[in-house]
């Protein structure tokens with residue numbers, strides 16, 4: 714099944730065509746990566762798909778249903794969740810509380826129930842705590858639940874972000890540079906977390922600069938350059954595409970290209 718599809722998706726900021734006619738067709742149950750140089754539109758594509766931006770042109774389908782123009786919370790209710798490129802951690806809150814923030818969309822009691830402390834609220838709080846604990850277990854942070862988030866090492870904070878996105882029980886998870894700034898050991902841990910998420914049936918769309926991670930974990934890779942699709946295919950197909958190598962050589966210098974393609 715195609716879980717996420719875009720057709721000629723486009724948005725411009727001033728004169729800059731940040732995303733320009735991008736077509737995605739992402740099969741469920743896999744890791745699908747989006748790569749490209751800095752400023753090529755990867756985060757903008759996530760912002761479009763997750764409802765933060767409304768496209769100027771084109772359409773978006775989630776599990777076959779037209780969702781273009783829906784707000785982030787409406788998309789969250791349909792099973793889409795994401796992380797952000799920059800850490801969004803409340804460092805003085807506990808690790809568990811940071812994850813509970815992500816359960817928002819499952820909470821259905823209104824303000825009156827809250828005011829009068831109806832039993833439904835207590836039940837729901839319990840469900841929220843349990844879901845948050847389950848999400849922490851999936852990223853290997855169960856033992857850190859009651860610690861202040863600010864006391865975690867960097868790699869653990871990156872996993873905490875993933876746990877928060879998992880707490881809403883998504884079917885489609887967008888990860889914007891989950892391994893950015895991580896050392897090789899931390900990147901390996903993120904790799905393991907992503908693999909176990911996919912094993913549980915969640916589709917992962919991955920934006921990441923670490924080419925070793927991308928090449929190892931992805932079923933397919935979509936390459937953007939200046940908001941447009943440069944190429945799309947299996948890791949092998951993308952690796953052997955000369956235009957991709959040149960795009961990286963031109964903009965990133967040879968180091969990233971070498972890691973990516975050799």
Ligand SMILES: Nc1ncnc2c1ncn2[C@@H]1O[C@H](COP(=O)(O)OP(=O)(O)OP(=O)(O)O)[C@@H](O)[C@H]1O
Nearest residue numbers: 726729731749750751752753754755756757758798
């Ligand atoms: N809200 C906005 N207003 C104006 N310009 C924007 C906005 N969002 C993105 N852009 C522009 O769109 C282009 C794509 O940016 P985007 O952040 O999507 O790139 P990226 O591929 O995620 O880069 P990086 O790898 O550095 O994270 C850039 O030129 C950026 O300046």
Ligand SMILES: [Mg+2]
Nearest residue numbers: 755756757798
């Ligand atoms: Mg980005």
